[in-house]
Amino acid sequence: MTTSGVNAVEVEDLHSRFGSHVIHEDINLSVKRGEVLGLVGSSGSGKTVLLRQMLGLEMPSQGSVRIFGQSVHKSDRSELQQIRNRCGVLFQKGALFSALSVFDNIALPMRELHTLNETMVRDLVMLKLEMVEIGSQHANKMPAELSGGMIKRIALARAMALNPELLFLDEPTSGLDPVLSEGFVNLIQALRRELTLTIVMATHDLDTLAALSDRVAVLADQRLLALGNLQEVMSTKHPFITKFFLGDRGKKALGSNGYIL
Amino acid sequence: MFSVSIKASSIPMSEREPIQSSMQISRTTGQGGEACLLLTGSCTLSALGRRMGDLSDELASYASDPNLHWDLTKIDQMDDVGAVLLWRSWGGSRPEYLSIRPDQERLFSRLGKAPPLPSLPAREPLWIAVRIGGGAILLWEHLTSIVILAGQLLLDMKYLIAHPARIPWREISANLFRTGAQALGITALVGFLIGVVLSYLSSKQLQMFGADIFIINILGMSIIRELGPMLAAILVAGRSGSSMTAQLGVMRVNEELDALTVMGIPHSLRLVLPKVIGLGIAMPLVVMWTSAIALMGGMVVAELQLGLSYQFFLHNLPDAVPLANLWLGLSKGVVCGMIIALIACHFGLRIKSDTESLGIGTTNSVVTAITVVIIIDAIFAVIFSDVGIR
Numbered sequence: 001m002t003t004s005g006v007n008a009v010e011v012e013d014l015h016s017r018f019g020s021h022v023i024h025e026d027i028n029l030s031v032k033r034g035e036v037l038g039l040v041g042s043s044g045s046g047k048t049v050l051l052r053q054m055l056g057l058e059m060p061s062q063g064s065v066r067i068f069g070q071s072v073h074k075s076d077r078s079e080l081q082q083i084r085n086r087c088g089v090l091f092q093k094g095a096l097f098s099a100l101s102v103f104d105n106i107a108l109p110m111r112e113l114h115t116l117n118e119t120m121v122r123d124l125v126m127l128k129l130e131m132v133e134i135g136s137q138h139a140n141k142m143p144a145e146l147s148g149g150m151i152k153r154i155a156l157a158r159a160m161a162l163n164p165e166l167l168f169l170d171e172p173t174s175g176l177d178p179v180l181s182e183g184f185v186n187l188i189q190a191l192r193r194e195l196t197l198t199i200v201m202a203t204h205d206l207d208t209l210a211a212l213s214d215r216v217a218v219l220a221d222q223r224l225l226a227l228g229n230l231q232e233v234m235s236t237k238h239p240f241i242t243k244f245f246l247g248d249r250g251k252k253a254l255g256s257n258g259y260i261l
Numbered sequence: 262m263f264s265v266s267i268k269a270s271s272i273p274m275s276e277r278e279p280i281q282s283s284m285q286i287s288r289t290t291g292q293g294g295e296a297c298l299l300l301t302g303s304c305t306l307s308a309l310g311r312r313m314g315d316l317s318d319e320l321a322s323y324a325s326d327p328n329l330h331w332d333l334t335k336i337d338q339m340d341d342v343g344a345v346l347l348w349r350s351w352g353g354s355r356p357e358y359l360s361i362r363p364d365q366e367r368l369f370s371r372l373g374k375a376p377p378l379p380s381l382p383a384r385e386p387l388w389i390a391v392r393i394g395g396g397a398i399l400l401w402e403h404l405t406s407i408v409i410l411a412g413q414l415l416l417d418m419k420y421l422i423a424h425p426a427r428i429p430w431r432e433i434s435a436n437l438f439r440t441g442a443q444a445l446g447i448t449a450l451v452g453f454l455i456g457v458v459l460s461y462l463s464s465k466q467l468q469m470f471g472a473d474i475f476i477i478n479i480l481g482m483s484i485i486r487e488l489g490p491m492l493a494a495i496l497v498a499g500r501s502g503s504s505m506t507a508q509l510g511v512m513r514v515n516e517e518l519d520a521l522t523v524m525g526i527p528h529s530l531r532l533v534l535p536k537v538i539g540l541g542i543a544m545p546l547v548v549m550w551t552s553a554i555a556l557m558g559g560m561v562v563a564e565l566q567l568g569l570s571y572q573f574f575l576h577n578l579p580d581a582v583p584l585a586n587l588w589l590g591l592s593k594g595v596v597c598g599m600i601i602a603l604i605a606c607h608f609g610l611r612i613k614s615d616t617e618s619l620g621i622g623t624t625n626s627v628v629t630a631i632t633v634v635i636i637i638d639a640i641f642a643v644i645f646s647d648v649g650i651r
Binding site: 085086097098099103113115116117119120122123124125126127128130135136137139140142143144162163194195 | 305306307309310311313314317340341342345346348349364367371372374375376377378379381613614615616617
């Protein structure tokens with residue numbers, strides 16, 4: 001069994017800086033297949049940058065990112081395309097194509113494969129919409145006509161269009177009300193029950209973090225402070241961790257999720 | 262829970278990495294002697310890949326036999342793509358004899374329940390009339406809202422005269438720099454080349470009649486009165502008009518316009534007025550610059566082709582071209598500049614918060630601005646037909 005068989009994502013000796021501003025220093029991190037990794041950090045700690053580097057949207061100054069054993073930054077076009085077809089991404093604001101209807105947004109990645117005929121695409125899109133609990137009457141609407149929660153769910157449906165093995169979620173519940181964000185968490189849990197999903201999730205929301213993640217990675221002071229399950233991470237002594245998990249807000253959220261503090 | 266345990270036991274995670282064996286179809290005979298179709302392997306999007314089209318035909322041909330027993334229980338993995346493939350080849354309903362696992366059952370029952378895509382409303386029978394009428398109404402809307410915007414600007418000016426401290430100097434000067442100073446390079450290049458071309462062609466013709474000296478009249482009149490202002494206006498409409506529209510459009514998409522509104526800062530005063538005034542000041546200067554460079558280009562060729570010296574050219578220019586033409590060119594510049602900015606802002610403020618409308622709005626703005634500039638030129642030509650011409 002090679003290491004690439006176990007790990008969906010591997011980050012090695014990653015350094016990033018913008019000019020003289022250092023964002024990451026020597027980050028080592030791996031995400032096992034089938035697990036949910038929560039990425040936590042204060043604003044400006046480089047969560048989004050790390051996520052973008054995993055997606056191959058940004059180049060680290062040093063170090064490598066491998067997805068399914070393939071380097072994201074050094075692979076050629078067809079290898080990269082294969083990796084990309086196995087990944088789904090939910091961007092923070094949804095990033096739905098505003099010129100396309102809801103239906104066409106979800107159909108786009110399927111049509112790009114050129115192997116599915118139009119009847120199948122139609123059935124599949126309706127299935128995905130049902131999966132995220134969006135009624136069929138919304139299928140022909142444009143993204144500008146939708147509410148924030150619907151955009152998030154449709155963006156998730158688009159991210160799931162090709163049944164990815166690896167899903168990246170950037171702030172999946174930000175901008176949703178507590179009821180909606182709980183629904184979103186339930187939705188992702190249901191998807192995990194049905195499909196073998198690996199999820200990398202950057203979030204600020206402790207409820208989401210406690211409910212979904214198997215392991216948590218904490219980014220602060222340009223480094224990876226802690227990596228492990230929630231209990232292990234919370235026992236790390238660092239001012240940021242104490243403030244983030246053990247403040248009033250953290251106690252409330254984690255207490256209600258059954259964590260003993 | 263059941264489906265998870267099946268997956269976990271039948272396919273260890275580490276073995277998902279190698280290419281999964283794609284679906285195999287084999288005909289067998291069941292215990293009761295009935296015809297069976299046994300499906301094995303993986304029935305997922307990644308495993309089926311390019312075989313999708315062939316498989317769907319093959320399955321459809323099997324599905325035409327209603328007495329066939331379908332056995333899906335030996336399929337390792339099936340996702341919704343596989344389910345849809347089978348579902349479609351069955352013609353949208355389950356075959357009579359079908360054995361499936363509970364996790365597959367869930368997929369198919371969901372497929373059976375999935376609502377059809379609502380159809381788009383059909384085209385109106387009178388769609389030509391609707392299209393033409395809609396176009397006319399849109400044109401009327403544009404006209405009225407441009408007039409309203411222009412009126413609002415007048416009111417703003419009145420307000421600013423009463424409250425001079427509120428004049429947005431910084432914005433005006435920024436616009437002056439962006440639309441004027443930064444446009445000097447491109448207008449000079451185009452102006453010079455047009456001057457060269459015009460002078461070259463005219464000098465060839467004039468030489469035939471021995472009327473070399475009239476090159477000064479031709480270049481002077483055409484460039485100062487017509488070409489300079491028009492070239493500058495068209496270049497600026499394309500360059501600054503589009504950027505103004507796009508800027509306002511992005512501000513709309515980003516909700517920056519709404520942010521200004523809730524701060525009580527009117528769009529017309531802070532965004533539109535500085536652009537209109539800025540371009541109204543910059544444009545005549547750009548016109549003068551373009552005309553001067555175009556004349557220079559013409560002068561160089563006149564010297565090379567006809568041997569007219571620069572001193573001679575410049576000395577005779579004021580006699581050939583009455584001063585009124587210069588004023589006419591400059592006033593065209595002022596009017597065109599203000600109109601270009603007004604049109605650009607009008608289209609910019611109409612942009613809705615999606616990318617498509619941003620593109621359409623910018624195109625419409627530039628096309629309209631260039632058309633209107635040429636219409637203004639024609640109006641000037643008619644009104645001032647006997648001014649500045651001897």
